[in-house]
Amino acid sequence: MIPHSKVALDEEDIAAVTKVLRSGQLAQGRVVSSLEEKSASLIGVNHGIAVNSGSAALHLSLLSVGVGEGSEVIVPSYVCTALLNAIYYVRATPVLADIDPNTYNITSGKIRKVITDKTKAVIVPHMFGLPTHIDAIVSLGIPVIEDCAHSVGATVNGRKVGSFGLVSILSFYATKMLGAGEGGMVLSGDRGLIETVRDLRDYDEKEDYRVRFNYKITDIQAALVATRLNRLADSIDKRKQIASIYSHGLKKAGVRLPEEPEGKEHIYYRYVILLENPAQFMQEMLKKGIECRRPVFKPLHRYLSKPGFPASDQVWERAVSIPIYPSLTAEEAYRILDAIKTIL
Numbered sequence: 001m002i003p004h005s006k007v008a009l010d011e012e013d014i015a016a017v018t019k020v021l022r023s024g025q026l027a028q029g030r031v032v033s034s035l036e037e038k039s040a041s042l043i044g045v046n047h048g049i050a051v052n053s054g055s056a057a058l059h060l061s062l063l064s065v066g067v068g069e070g071s072e073v074i075v076p077s078y079v080c081t082a083l084l085n086a087i088y089y090v091r092a093t094p095v096l097a098d099i100d101p102n103t104y105n106i107t108s109g110k111i112r113k114v115i116t117d118k119t120k121a122v123i124v125p126h127m128f129g130l131p132t133h134i135d136a137i138v139s140l141g142i143p144v145i146e147d148c149a150h151s152v153g154a155t156v157n158g159r160k161v162g163s164f165g166l167v168s169i170l171s172f173y174a175t176k177m178l179g180a181g182e183g184g185m186v187l188s189g190d191r192g193l194i195e196t197v198r199d200l201r202d203y204d205e206k207e208d209y210r211v212r213f214n215y216k217i218t219d220i221q222a223a224l225v226a227t228r229l230n231r232l233a234d235s236i237d238k239r240k241q242i243a244s245i246y247s248h249g250l251k252k253a254g255v256r257l258p259e260e261p262e263g264k265e266h267i268y269y270r271y272v273i274l275l276e277n278p279a280q281f282m283q284e285m286l287k288k289g290i291e292c293r294r295p296v297f298k299p300l301h302r303y304l305s306k307p308g309f310p311a312s313d314q315v316w317e318r319a320v321s322i323p324i325y326p327s328l329t330a331e332e333a334y335r336i337l338d339a340i341k342t343i344l
């Protein structure tokens with residue numbers, strides 16, 4: 001069976017975790033601080049604060065930007081519910097924007113349509129590893145929370161995503177680019193905002209009282225993220241090689257392939273194709289020993305029973321994510337390709 005996602009651990013990962021275990025310092029310590037510096041420097045911003053999930057990173061980002069009751073936060077409708085949850089955690093109101101059906105991302109045009117005088121922030125994911133037109137979104141003048149859960153390492157005109165917004169977040173969930181089980185990071189060049197995030201991440205030994213959280217990660221998880229971060233460039237190269245096998249092989253197969261607009265570097269966290277009958281296709285792939293998934297389980301407007309998101313519907317009804325990860329061999333990629341062609 002070729003699984004849809006696979007975590008590849010090597011001896012370097014095991015040695016890094018073992019070193020932490022032997023040190024006796026399991027909770028947040030120096031390995032976490034070092035990861036914060038490394039992540040900030042990778043993305044090209046001044047500060048990073050590690051937390052225990054991408055969801056926690058979104059939650060603290062919203063609080064640090066001053067989003068609360070009565071504020072509206074714009075998010076795409078075609079994304080996972082983590083974004084919606086974070087908005088509800090702070091008692092704000094989500095405002096959904098439809099996506100661009102070609103890139104699966106939100107754009108400045110779609111955002112502009114839903115801005116009101118209550119808009120306090122926009123959360124902008126770069127879906128499946130493809131950056132959106134982030135410059136145009138930033139120039140709208142609304143505080144931008146860049147969600148790089150899918151896209152750490154991707155660039156726009158050579159500049160890393162995550163460095164454009166007022167604040168950005170990463171996720172270290174097991175199957176993500178820097179997967180370590182669970183974990184996340186808030187990144188920003190704004191010192192005040194980062195100090196708020198640092199303060200809210202930990203409740204212990206504070207002079208004043210306010211509602212704070214235990215959103216810390218352990219040195220064990222940080223060690224694992226750090227070794228994966230050392231291999232990030234290599235793992236992006238491997239993903240691109242597999243994507244290129246798929247893109248060449250499927251050129252004439254009658255399916256919609258991922259786009260890569262000029263100046264935007266796709267890192268292929270997911271390789272998503274659009275086809276006519278995804279449920280049946282996935283079943284037939286499974287019979288051939290290949291696991292595929294819907295890349296977004298259900299769009300947000302469907303959870304909220306809101307009509308009027310035709311592009312999100314159109315993509316959701318047709319999208320399938322096929323296996324792509326650094327440990328997938330070329331032989332496996334060709335086997336997947338053959339299976340897709342046979343089924344289609």
Ligand SMILES: Cc1ncc(COP(=O)(O)O)c(C=O)c1O
Nearest residue numbers: 053054055080082125149171173
């Ligand atoms: C775009 C996006 N943002 C945020 C998250 C939340 O990350 P986590 O699972 O680490 O809470 C996810 C999770 O898959 C995601 O896909």
